[in-house]
Structures are given as structure tokens and as C-alpha cells.
Amino acid sequence: MIALRFSKCVVIFAFLVPSVCALDTFIAAVYEHAVILPNRTEKPVSKEEALLLMNKNIDVLEKAVKLAAKQGAHIIVTPEDGIYGWVFTRESIYPYLEDIPAPEVNWIPCRDPQRFGYTPVQERLSCLAKDNSIYVVVNIGDKKPCNASDPHCPPDGRYQYNTDVVFDSKGRLVARYHKYNLFAPEIQFDFPTDPELVTFDTPFGKFGIFTCFDIFSHHPAVAVVNEFQVDSVLYPTAWYNTLPLLSAVPFHSAWARAMGVNLLAANTHNTSMHMTGSGIYAPEAVKVYHYDMETESGQLMLSELKSQPRSDPAYPAAIDWGAYAKSVKPFPSDQLDFPGMIYFDKFTFTELKENMGNYTVCQKDLCCHLSYKMSENRADEVYALGAFDGLHTVEGQYYLQICTFLKCQTTALRTCGEPVGSAFTKFEEFSLSGTFATSYVFPQIVLSGSQLAPERHYEVSRDGRLRSRSGAPLPVLVTALYGRVFEKDPPRLGQGPGKLQ
Ligand SMILES: *[C@@H]1O[C@H](CO)[C@@H](O)[C@H](O)[C@H]1NC(C)=O
Ligand SMILES: *[C@@H]1O[C@H](CO)[C@@H](O)[C@H](O)[C@H]1NC(C)=O
Numbered sequence: 001m002i003a004l005r006f007s008k009c010v011v012i013f014a015f016l017v018p019s020v021c022a023l024d025t026f027i028a029a030v031y032e033h034a035v036i037l038p039n040r041t042e043k044p045v046s047k048e049e050a051l052l053l054m055n056k057n058i059d060v061l062e063k064a065v066k067l068a069a070k071q072g073a074h075i076i077v078t079p080e081d082g083i084y085g086w087v088f089t090r091e092s093i094y095p096y097l098e099d100i101p102a103p104e105v106n107w108i109p110c111r112d113p114q115r116f117g118y119t120p121v122q123e124r125l126s127c128l129a130k131d132n133s134i135y136v137v138v139n140i141g142d143k144k145p146c147n148a149s150d151p152h153c154p155p156d157g158r159y160q161y162n163t164d165v166v167f168d169s170k171g172r173l174v175a176r177y178h179k180y181n182l183f184a185p186e187i188q189f190d191f192p193t194d195p196e197l198v199t200f201d202t203p204f205g206k207f208g209i210f211t212c213f214d215i216f217s218h219h220p221a222v223a224v225v226n227e228f229q230v231d232s233v234l235y236p237t238a239w240y241n242t243l244p245l246l247s248a249v250p251f252h253s254a255w256a257r258a259m260g261v262n263l264l265a266a267n268t269h270n271t272s273m274h275m276t277g278s279g280i281y282a283p284e285a286v287k288v289y290h291y292d293m294e295t296e297s298g299q300l301m302l303s304e305l306k307s308q309p310r311s312d313p314a315y316p317a318a319i320d321w322g323a324y325a326k327s328v329k330p331f332p333s334d335q336l337d338f339p340g341m342i343y344f345d346k347f348t349f350t351e352l353k354e355n356m357g358n359y360t361v362c363q364k365d366l367c368c369h370l371s372y373k374m375s376e377n378r379a380d381e382v383y384a385l386g387a388f389d390g391l392h393t394v395e396g397q398y399y400l401q402i403c404t405f406l407k408c409q410t411t412a413l414r415t416c417g418e419p420v421g422s423a424f425t426k427f428e429e430f431s432l433s434g435t436f437a438t439s440y441v442f443p444q445i446v447l448s449g450s451q452l453a454p455e456r457h458y459e460v461s462r463d464g465r466l467r468s469r470s471g472a473p474l475p476v477l478v479t480a481l482y483g484r485v486f487e488k489d490p491p492r493l494g495q496g497p498g499k500l501q
């Protein structure tokens with residue numbers, strides 16, 4: 001053990017951060033922030049007014065940073081749109097933007113605030129990091145002037161980017177990431193031409209970073225993990241929950257598990273927009289999460305994480321997602337399948353008719369198998385098994401293969417797939433699998449009241465079955481194997497690696 005520590009220190013001394021030894025673990029913090037929004041205006045406000053509003057938000061973030069640092073946190077992540085919100089046109093966001101240089105310039109704004117023009121936001125964030133000796137991750141807006149020498153230059157002579165910045169514990173700008181997969185309503189920002197894979201090294205592992213809607217894509221989300229073998233991913237987001245399949249905590253924790261990395265997810269908080277759900281997720285476990293539709297308050301969370309989860313004995317083994325389902329015959333039945341919509345995708349469903357049983361439902365190349373046993377088959381609740389194999393085409397285009405079993409909104413079968421909040425039916429046993437043609441499958445189980453199922457109550461076997469473990473019967477709202485087939489995506493989302501060269 002001593003020898004190991006010594007060699008780690010030498011490596012660090014030689015290449016990275018002098019005078020700091022590698023840490024086996026670190027303390028991560030995320031802050032779910034209830035953003036103070038500017039008033040909606042068509043006419044841009046003055047630079048001073050914009051700064052006033054941003055400083056109000058940074059005042060709140062500052063309290064969280066100080067509290068986190070006091071409790072020993074090494075790094076804190078704050079949400080996307082966290083210092084000015086999301087209510088903008090291209091013109092009205094302009095006074096909120098600063099020119100953010102590339103980290104290669106080696107800049108500590110707190111020490112040298114004038115070096116790149118007027119950058120009060122970067123100066124304040126850098127000082128926050130430096131004064132509290134903590135890495136600070138914030139989402140701000142970047143502007144880059146351009147002119148006719150660039151054929152893609154927008155008519156107003158500038159690019160505007162949704163941007164994550166990271167300041168290290170000395171206040172140095174160490175990462176800048178321009179969001180690649182903008183969500184449809186983000187009309188205030190430009191798409192970067194090429195996806196950036198942004199990483200940086202720390203004494204507590206290698207980090208990658210991307211933003212919100214990027215998590216559905218191959219570039220940069222999957223690429224930054226696979227090509228750089230990062231240990232942890234920083235993830236500012238402004239995510240509005242849409243049940244049954246796209247709620248922040250279940251989806252993000254499933255992504256961390258499937259990709260085998262720590263994920264530090266900080267969501268914006270606004271209950272009328274259904275924005276809540278932040279957490280710290282390790283590959284083997286959800287460390288802490290926060291989901292609050294009751295109050296309008298922010299929330300700080302901290303948790304200890306392994307700096308290099310891959311080298312840990314508890315690191316989950318790779319899963320061959322289609323293995324089991326492809327090895328068995330479809331369950332025989334005289335069932336009647338019916339269509340149903342989940343978030344604009346047309347699933348094929350079949351009803352779970354008895355208190356126990358075996359069903360198979362197929363769509364195109366995907367067959368989903370379910371074996372289950374309920375404590376009782378209630379007359380007032382209906383469950384269905386569903387399959388979807390196709391291109392999702394609303395608010396972005398991405399190819400999905402999904403197996404799910406869920407509670408229907410009412411006892412009418414046409415409501416299967418519509419959001420529902422609570423369930424009384426308890427499942428004593430279940431095993432869900434599918435004939436997936438991808439290794440990117442994100443497994444989730446959401447219980448009554450939008451709670452996550454504790455890990456001790458289920459497992460994912462190496463042959464791709466999501467199974468209950470004997471224990472307490474679970475009030476399942478929805479269970480899903482959410483598969484992404486990147487090869488079948490149209491360009492932009494999921495661009496192949498060739499695109500980068
Ligand atoms: C928005 O407008 C109201 C009424 O004019 C004002 O009281 C409030 O301070 C404004 N909010 C911001 C963030 O400027
Ligand atoms: C156009 O922009 C480039 C950099 O993007 C700059 O080097 C050049 O001086 C600019 N030309 C004019 C006429 O402003």
C-alpha cells in the first residue's frame with residue numbers, strides 16, 4: 001500500500017500537479033439551484049443590469065461553494081443556465097455573455113482580471129474557487145466574434161455558445177466546453193461545428209464534461225468516456241422530468257452505471273417546469289440524490305467517491321445486453337398486443353393479466369421478455385409490457401430500443417405509457433430482458449412517488465437481465481431497459497468517430 005501511494009505521488013510530481021499526491025477518494029458536491037430569472041424582455045438589458053442579475057445568482061452559488069468547501073469537498077458542480085436562466089432570444093442574452101478563452105492560455109482570472117477584456121463573471125468564479133480551495137464548475141455563456149472571412153459566421157457577427165467552465169482550486173481556468181447538442185428551444189445559442197471532447201486531470205482522477213441533452217448522444221458523451229477513459233463526468237443540466245422514462249435521477253444514475261463512471265449531475269430547480277433531480281452517482285451505486293417537487297429551494301449534496309472507480313474490486317462487470325434474451329424462445333401466448341405512446345414514440349404493449357406470468361412482446365428486431373410475480377393482482381391498477389425499436393423524431397432524432405413494464409395511467413389500456421405518479425401493486429419478483437443490438441442500455445427502476453429502487457433490491461446479470469432480488473416487494477411504477485443504437489442515428493446526434501478526424 002505504501003509503495004503504491006509512493007509511486008502515485010511520483011507520477012503526479014513528474015507530469016501533473018507538483019506538491020499534491022494522488023487521492024484514492026475525493027468528496028464531490030453538487031448544488032441544485034433555484035435560478036433567479038430575469039424578466040422576459042425582447043430588448044436587451046444593459047450590461048450592468050445583466051451583471052446585477054448574474055451576481056444575485058452567484059451570491060447564492062457562493063454560499064453553496066463555501067458550505068461545500070467547509071465540509072471538505074474537492075469539487076462542486078452547479079447547474080446549466082444557473083446564473084441567468086433560460087428565458088432568452090439570441091439578442092436578449094447577449095449582455096450576459098463573456099469572451100471565454102481556451103484553457104491553454106493558462107489564466108487565473110482572480111489574479112489577472114484584465115488580461116482578456118471585461119470578464120467580471122469569470123473573475124468572480126475564479127476567486128470563489130481560489131479563496132475556498134475547491135474546483136468550481138459553472139455553466140455560463142461564451143461569445144466569439146467572427147466576420148465574413150468565416151462563411152458560417154452568423155449575420156450579427158458573433159457565435160454564442162452554451163458553455164461549461166471549470167476553475168481549479170487555485171482559480172485557474174482548466175476546462176471550457178461548448179455544448180454540442182443544443183435542445184430545440186435553445187434559440188439563443190449556436191451549434192459548435194465540431195464536438196469537443198473536453199477532459200482534465202486532477203489529483204483525484206481524470207474528468208470529462210458535457211451538458212444536459214448531450215447525454216443522449218455518442219459525441220461527446222460516450223466518446224469522451226471511451227476515448228479518454230475518464231473516471232468522473234461533470235454534468236450541468238436544466239432537465240425537465242417527463243415520466244415514465246425520462247426523469248432526471250433514474251436516467252442519469254442509469255447512465256453512470258452503464259458507462260462505468262462517476263457522474264456529478266447538478267440540475268436547475270423550478271417545479272413549475274418540472275426541473276428537479278440532482279445527484280452523485282457511482283458506477284456501482286447511487287451515492288446521494290435529491291428530488292423535490294414540494295419547495296422552491298436549492299439543495300447542496302456531498303458524497304465521497306472513488307477517484308479511479310475502474311481499478312476498484314466493486315467495479316461492475318461488462319454486460320452482454322442481448323445474451324439471455326437471444327438464447328431463449330419467446331414465451332408462447334394468445335395475447336392481444338396494442339399500441340401506446342411514450343413521449344411521442346409508438347410502443348407495442350401487452351397487458352400483464354394475471355398475478356404472475358411470462359410474456360414476450362416484439363417490435364421490429366427487438367423482443368422483450370418479462371417474468372413476474374405480483375403480491376396481488378389489483379382490480380384498480382393495470383400493468384403492461386412494452387417494446388419500441390425505432391427512431392425518435394421529436395426535439396431531436398435518436399435511435400432507441402426500449403423494453404419496459406409499467407403501470408398504466410388508468411385501467412384503460414389506451415393510457416399505458418402516459419405519466420403516472422403512484423402505485424400500490426407490489427412486485428415480488430421480476431426479470432426483464434431484450435434482444436438488444438447495442439451495448440448501450442440504461443437500466444432503470446422507478447417506484448411509487450418517483451423514488452429510486454435501492455440497489456440491494458435488484459441486480460443486472462452479465463447476460464442482460466434486470467432482476468429483482470429477494471427482499472421487500474417493490475411498488476413498481478416503471479422498469480425499463482433504455483437502449484441507444486448510435487449507429488442508426490442521423491448526423492449531429494451520435495456522429496461517428498470518423499467525424500472528428
Ligand atoms: C422584474 O420586474 C419587476 C417589476 O418591474 C421588478 O420588481 C423586479 O425587480 C424585476 N426583476 C428583475 C430580476 O429584474
Ligand atoms: C476577421 O476575423 C479574423 C479572426 O476571426 C481576424 O483575424 C480578422 O482580422 C478579421 N477581419 C476583419 C476585417 O475584421
Ligand SMILES: *[C@@H]1O[C@H](CO)[C@@H](O)[C@H](O)[C@H]1NC(C)=O
Nearest residue numbers: 035037087270271272273296
Ligand atoms: C419557473 O420557470 C417559469 C418559466 O420560465 C417561470 O415563469 C417561473 O417564474 C419560474 N419559477 C420560479 C419560482 O422562479
Ligand SMILES: *[C@@H]1O[C@H](CO)[C@@H](O)[C@H](O)[C@H]1NC(C)=O
Nearest residue numbers: 331354356357358359371372
Ligand atoms: C414462466 O416460465 C418459467 C420458465 O421460464 C416457468 O418455470 C414458470 O412456471 C412460468 N410461469 C408461468 C406463470 O407461466
